[in-house]
Amino acid sequence: MPLFFLYKPPHPSSHAEEEEEPTQTKRSSAEQPQSSARPETPSILIPLYSFTDRPFVRIAFLPLPDMAAAPASGMLRTSMLRMSSSQFPSSSWSPFLAGDAGRMGKLAFGTASSIPSHRSARWSTAGRGPVVVAAATSKRTLRVEPVEIRSTEEKPVQFKVRAAVTVKMNKKVDWKEAMFDSLVANPLEAMEERQGKNVCLELISMDIDPRTKRPKASQEAVLRGWTERMKGERAVLTAEFIVDSSFGTPGAVAVTNGHQREFFLESIVVEGFLCGPILFNCHSWVQSSRDYPDKRIFFTDKPYLPSETPAGLRELRKKELEALRGDGKGVRKLSDRIYDYDTYNDLGNPDKGHELVRPPLGGEKLPYPRRCRTGRLPMETDFSAESRVEDPLPLYVPRDDAFEEDRMEMLAEGKRKAMLRVFVPSIVASFSGGDFGGFHHVDSLYKDGIRLKRGLQEDLIKKFPFLSKIQEACEGFLRYDNPTIISKDKFAWLRDDEFARQAIAGINPVFPPVSKLDPAVYGPPESAIREEHILCHLEGMSVQQALEEKKLFMLDYHDVYLPFLDRINAQDGRKSYATRTIFFLTEQGTLKPVAIELCLPPGAPATRSRRIMTPPTDATGTWLWQLAKAHVCSNDAGVHQLVNHWLRTHASMEPFILAAHRQLSAMHPIFKLLHPHMRYTLETNALARQILISGGGVIESFFTPGPVAMEMSSAAYASAWRFDQESLPADLIRRGMAEPDPTQPHGLRLTIKDYPYANDGLLIWDAISTWVRKYIEAHYPTAASVASDVELQAWYAEAIRVGHGDVKDAPWWPRLATPDDLAGMLTTLVWLASAQHAALNFGQYPLGGYIPNRPPLMRRLIPEEGDPEYTNFVADPQRFFLASMPSLLQTAMFMTVIDTLSTHSKDEEYLGERRLQTYAWSPEVAESFNEFAAEVGRIEVEIGRRNADPERRNRCGAGVVPYELLAPSSGPGATCRGVPNSVSI
Numbered sequence: 011m012p013l014f015f016l017y018k019p020p021h022p023s024s025h026a027e028e029e030e031e032p033t034q035t036k037r038s039s040a041e042q043p044q045s046s047a048r049p050e051t052p053s054i055l056i057p058l059y060s061f062t063d064r065p066f067v068r069i070a071f072l073p074l075p076d077m078a079a080a081p082a083s084g085m086l087r088t089s090m091l092r093m094s095s096s097q098f099p100s101s102s103w104s105p106f107l108a109g110d111a112g113r114m115g116k117l118a119f120g121t122a123s124s125i126p127s128h129r130s131a132r133w134s135t136a137g138r139g140p141v142v143v144a145a146a147t148s149k150r151t152l153r154v155e156p157v158e159i160r161s162t163e164e165k166p167v168q169f170k171v172r173a174a175v176t177v178k179m180n181k182k183v184d185w186k187e188a189m190f191d192s193l194v195a196n197p198l199e200a201m202e203e204r205q206g207k208n209v210c211l212e213l214i215s216m217d218i219d220p221r222t223k224r225p226k227a228s229q230e231a232v233l234r235g236w237t238e239r240m241k242g243e244r245a246v247l248t249a250e251f252i253v254d255s256s257f258g259t260p261g262a263v264a265v266t267n268g269h270q271r272e273f274f275l276e277s278i279v280v281e282g283f284l285c286g287p288i289l290f291n292c293h294s295w296v297q298s299s300r301d302y303p304d305k306r307i308f309f310t311d312k313p314y315l316p317s318e319t320p321a322g323l324r325e326l327r328k329k330e331l332e333a334l335r336g337d338g339k340g341v342r343k344l345s346d347r348i349y350d351y352d353t354y355n356d357l358g359n360p361d362k363g364h365e366l367v368r369p370p371l372g373g374e375k376l377p378y379p380r381r382c383r384t385g386r387l388p389m390e391t392d393f394s395a396e397s398r399v400e401d402p403l404p405l406y407v408p409r410d411d412a413f414e415e416d417r418m419e420m421l422a423e424g425k426r427k428a429m430l431r432v433f434v435p436s437i438v439a440s441f442s443g444g445d446f447g448g449f450h451h452v453d454s455l456y457k458d459g460i461r462l463k464r465g466l467q468e469d470l471i472k473k474f475p476f477l478s479k480i481q482e483a484c485e486g487f488l489r490y491d492n493p494t495i496i497s498k499d500k501f502a503w504l505r506d507d508e509f510a511r512q513a514i515a516g517i518n519p520v521f522p523p524v525s526k527l528d529p530a531v532y533g534p535p536e537s538a539i540r541e542e543h544i545l546c547h548l549e550g551m552s553v554q555q556a557l558e559e560k561k562l563f564m565l566d567y568h569d570v571y572l573p574f575l576d577r578i579n580a581q582d583g584r585k586s587y588a589t590r591t592i593f594f595l596t597e598q599g600t601l602k603p604v605a606i607e608l609c610l611p612p613g614a615p616a617t618r619s620r621r622i623m624t625p626p627t628d629a630t631g632t633w634l635w636q637l638a639k640a641h642v643c644s645n646d647a648g649v650h651q652l653v654n655h656w657l658r659t660h661a662s663m664e665p666f667i668l669a670a671h672r673q674l675s676a677m678h679p680i681f682k683l684l685h686p687h688m689r690y691t692l693e694t695n696a697l698a699r700q701i702l703i704s705g706g707g708v709i710e711s712f713f714t715p716g717p718v719a720m721e722m723s724s725a726a727y728a729s730a731w732r733f734d735q736e737s738l739p740a741d742l743i744r745r746g747m748a749e750p751d752p753t754q755p756h757g758l759r760l761t762i763k764d765y766p767y768a769n770d771g772l773l774i775w776d777a778i779s780t781w782v783r784k785y786i787e788a789h790y791p792t793a794a795s796v797a798s799d800v801e802l803q804a805w806y807a808e809a810i811r812v813g814h815g816d817v818k819d820a821p822w823w824p825r826l827a828t829p830d831d832l833a834g835m836l837t838t839l840v841w842l843a844s845a846q847h848a849a850l851n852f853g854q855y856p857l858g859g860y861i862p863n864r865p866p867l868m869r870r871l872i873p874e875e876g877d878p879e880y881t882n883f884v885a886d887p888q889r890f891f892l893a894s895m896p897s898l899l900q901t902a903m904f905m906t907v908i909d910t911l912s913t914h915s916k917d918e919e920y921l922g923e924r925r926l927q928t929y930a931w932s933p934e935v936a937e938s939f940n941e942f943a944a945e946v947g948r949i950e951v952e953i954g955r956r957n958a959d960p961e962r963r964n965r966c967g968a969g970v971v972p973y974e975l976l977a978p979s980s981g982p983g984a985t986c987r988g989v990p991n992s993v994s995i
């Protein structure tokens with residue numbers, strides 16, 4: 011906008027001229043041919059700057075000084091409005107009323123034959139279309155405004171419209187539920203249907219009824235065909251409505267479920283209005299009115315900023331958000347759809363014993379993002395701890411955020427596999443003492459490894475013959491898939507170059523920053539690594555030269571581990587250092603480790619508190635070096651899981667999602683933009699609190715930090731998490747892995763040119779950024795439109811003040827005042843939910859499933875000469891190495907969990923895909939999305955090309971695993987690739 015159309019004086023004598031279309035050449039008054047009837051009347055340009063859904067407009071002739079020259083009357087033709095709306099009758103004219111200065115008149119559109127003969131008449135447009143609000147330019151000003159009409163002045167015409175309603179029922183994974191449905195619920199429902207206890211729909215107009223001052227609503231219509239057609243998974247049912255010509259355009263549908271059970275409402279398409287089919291994209295569970303007497307409201311698919319909400323929908327928009335926010339009280343039922351906040355006070359289980367007491371996360375002492383509130387009752391022994399719901403009992407998440415059936419089936423399959431896969435190792439472990447006897451025992455866990463009966467388990471099979479039967483029956487289930495990391499080169503993990511490569515193309519390709527711990531408590535912050543330790547590995551450079559040329563890098567886990575080491579190492583079977591690893595960037599662009607510093611707390615014996623390991627020159631040194639690398643990997647595995655994966659994607663996204671549901675209406679354009687990137691995150695996080703990060707859960711059991719794991723995560727949140735540095739470019743710059751350079755692609759010069767995560771990530775970052783910016787441009791033309799969007803501002807403010815309330819006063823929160831601010835912030839959220847999470851999540855089994863390569867837990871420190879264990883180590887270094895790793899049972903259980911966590915389900919929605927949204931409401935936005943999808947496809951091709959480029963040695967070469975974690979598409983399964991839209995596993 012603005013479009014323009016021309017005022018033209020009436021010319022009733024020339025019908026042919028009435029049919030003439032206005033053209034572009036008529037846009038200026040100078041070019042406008044003058045009417046022969048009234049040649050003295052000037053043409054007037056009327057800019058068309060807005061539309062409403064009202065059927066009438068008012069024209070006011072403004073009292074300007076030279077109004078004497080204003081036209082007395084005229085005609086406006088609907089073909090002139092064709093760009094604005096398809097809802098006018100195509101041949102409609104409207105009289106342009108007499109123009110005495112200051113007088114008001116009416117303008118409306120009907121059929122050509124219905125044009126009134128006198129200027130005071132009013133008539134209906136059959137209530138079906140928006141009309142124009144227009145104003146004239148220059149001094150001859152016409153102001154054309156919406157106006158309401160009293161229904162008493164005419165008798166509205168009634169007409170019939172129809173709704174096609176797509177509903178879905180569960181496939182019923184649970185056989186008990188399926189049985190109940192077939193025997194009880196379905197017959198009961200059929201009977202009730204006959205008694206009139208139906209599903210009913212009501213159309214709600216975008217207009218206010220001028221008499222009642224309430225939104226206009228149709229009468230309720232029953233959804234037909236329920237009992238006959240609900241046997242399949244999905245059905246399209248119909249409802250018919252009678253509306254009158256003054257109804258306007260439907261902007262919402264109210265749904266009442268009179269049945270016993272909930273049903274899933276996919277969409278409603280209303281047909282019969284002149285504007286064409288109207289889509290209501292629902293995708294929501296509708297509960298029985300016995301449980302929820304209020305009608306469910308579904309808004310039209312077209313988004314509206316709060317200030318643009320049609321009058322008839324304003325109150326409903328407000329009420330819907332109030333319902334979603336709830337009142338912060340009570341225990342949530344599984345069928346609720348209330349989004350609220352709480353602290354992580356549900357991780358411990360003090361009622362089960364003191365060893366399962368865990369401090370709540372969230373608050374001054376242990377800052378943390380907030381989680382979704384469930385309102386469960388407190389524990390009996392600790393009122394500050396929420397009672398737990400243990401697996402397999404279901405947890406509360408707002409109903410529409412619960413997993414759909416394909417995903418539940420995938421998880422159920424994972425559980426079945428887990429039971430079988432852990433069963434045999436657990437018997438073996440009890441039989442063998444629990445440790446691997448050699449690397450061939452590790453191999454026996456995999457499909458391509460030695461057969462069960464030829465390994466350690468041979469004696470076991472003789473003793474328990476039923477095990478061989480299980481093996482034969484469940485061969486596929488009992489064996490783990492070969493992890494990608496050993497699929498191309500089984501021994502790659504032993505090499506230093508592979509150890510280094512995984513730092514930039516592995517599961518946790520993020521270098522942390524340098525030490526900031528208090529030296530008074532934790533000793534000198536400087537590393538004990540000296541020039542002499544590394545000089546011989548720098549290809550002839552001095553350390554100073556290497557530093558100046560940005561050839562030295564540090565993988566620094568000093569600060570995150572050191573404050574917790576006393577508590578970690580006090581546990582049986584858990585031993586850890588705070589490690590620092592120095593890498594040198596070689597001429598070939600690959601990294602090589604040149605020193606590892608193993609730090610213990612200051613209280614440890616002097617020789618042990620700072621121990622430096624360097625690349626070996628003899629057999630003993632080689633094994634010690636392997637052990638040091640294993641400790642680095644164990645440190646890395648903990649930080650990967652607790653900080654980079656869980657905290658920075660899963661946990662930090664949750665407050666933004668809760669705030670979005672509470673503050674952004676479903677019809678808000680930003681809610682629609684974020685919706686695909688919020689899918690399943692709340693249930694994924696709830697399940698993680700149930701079985702992964704809980705006291706005694708998977709993370710505590712299989713990662714070195716054990717019970718202090720989540721306290722470490724909280725410390726990282728307090729000391730290092732900054733939303734303004736969560737964007738990929740800012741994160742790379744913060745870590746010294748890139749510096750701004752406008753001459754380079756993406757505006758960054760990478761310190762390591764062949765850094766697969768950064769190389770591929772920047773392609774995706776830019777694609778997301780372009781799409782988001784175009785989307786924002788389409789909805790927010792000015793800074794004022796961002797600043798004045800009350801829902802948007804409330805969303806951001808609540809996400810910070812409540813969801814991230816423990817860091818709300820930090821000075822680094824980006825402001826939200828301009829479209830640029832908004833686009834930057836949303837790009838970061840979409841990046842975190844999609845690509846960043848994918849890079850950190852889907853390699854867990856493929857790259858971490860071979861435990862010697864990346865032990866998540868270490869059970870022994872590295873012995874020194876003189877230690878009692880040193881003799882054992884020298885006598886059998888392989889056994890000592892394996893005994894330092896997780897035990898057989900720990901390994902089997904850990905592999906089972908990360909296998910499930912690395913698996914894409916069948917219903918995954920990947921970057922550049924949309925299951926629900928077509929953006930049909932805006933050709934401009936739809937086009938932008940298509941461009942985004944096409945760009946995502948091009949990125950996939952480019953990633954394939956890079957993985958085949960021998961110059962890129964960090965992702966291509968003999969036995970090198972290609973870097974595909976940011977390749978956008980994937981099939982189901984643990985594929986080590988694929989970027990889903992959301993944090994969904």
Ligand SMILES: [Fe+2]
Nearest residue numbers: 660847851995
């Ligand atoms: Fe994840």
